[in-house]
Amino acid sequence: MSVSSVPDRLRRLNKTQKLSVAGISAVAAAALSLSLVPGNAEAETGPQAISSEPVVFASAAGAPQAKTIQASVIEQHSTAEQLIKASDAAKAKKAAAVKEKAEAVSKAKAKKAEAVSKAKAKKAAAKRDTQAASRSESRTPVFSNNLDGWIKESLSIMKAKGIPGTYDGLHRNIMRESSGNPNALNDWDVNAVNGVPSIGLLQIIKPTFDAYHVGGTPHTQYDPVANITASANYAADKYGSIDNVNSAY
Incomplete structure (x- = not known):
């Protein structure tokens, strides 16, 4: 269909219609284009009839709504x-x-x-x-119940009490005084005459034993360890050490 077949009143749009056409959206333009196509596929021999009703175009009023959306x-x-x-x-x-x-x-x-x-x-x-x-x-240590054990036990006590003396010094004096017999008793010297006989390994009299007895040992002159320790304590006081004694004391 040529443009010349369109009536003059359709082609000659007024100013308001032209403004409306300028503001339409792409969708409205597509709809308008479709409205101009024949309703069926058959070719028509004469010019298409144009509706006398006014064409309605989308107005610019849709723009504020789009902005709102x-x-x-x-x-x-x-x-x-x-x-x-x-x-x-x-x-x-x-x-x-x-x-x-x-x-x-x-x-x-x-x-x-x-x-x-x-x-x-x-x-x-x-x-x-x-x-x-x-x-x-x-x-x-467990000391044996013999002269060697008695001397060693006495030495351990003497060491703890700070009493000087050596094994040799004790053994030497014991052998001279009693020959190692803890029950030795002197009943003939002046001490015996005075009623205080010398007793034990180192032949100590009772007053001296009582005065120099060392705590932790039995309080009897016949106990070998008590006898040795008290005698060594006495010798330390009088001679500096049992090692310094070489005769009766």
Whole structure:
């Protein structure tokens, strides 16, 4: 169909109609184009009849509505972003709280473990001390019940009490005084005449024994260890040491 077949009144639009045409959207233009196509596929022999009713075009009044929709979309997008940000902030805060709680629990466990470790170490140290004391007690020497054992036991007591003397000094004087007999009794010298006979390994009289008796030993002159220790204590006081005695004293 040529343009010349369109009536003059359709082609000669007034000013208002031209402005309307200028403001239509792409959709309205497409609709207008379709309205100009024949209603069926069959070729027509004569000019197409044009409706006498006025053509209605989209007016510019649709533009404010589009702007309103666009503003609504922007507002919704902004609201969505704000909700996402708020959600992210809440998640971050929750994660920080969980982390802080986990760190507090970890610190508490570490502190408890440290306390338990210290308690175990203290207990182990106490146990070691007890065992050491027990071993020390178990190492306490057992002296034989003979002259050698009596001298060695006396020397251990003398060492603890700070009384000087050696094995040789004790043994030498014992052999001269009693020949190693703990029950030896002198009933003939001046001491015996005076009623205080010399008794035991180192032939000590009772007044001297009583004066120089060493605590921790039996209080009798016939006890070999008590006799040796008291005699050594007396010799240390009078001669500096039993080692310095080479005759009756």
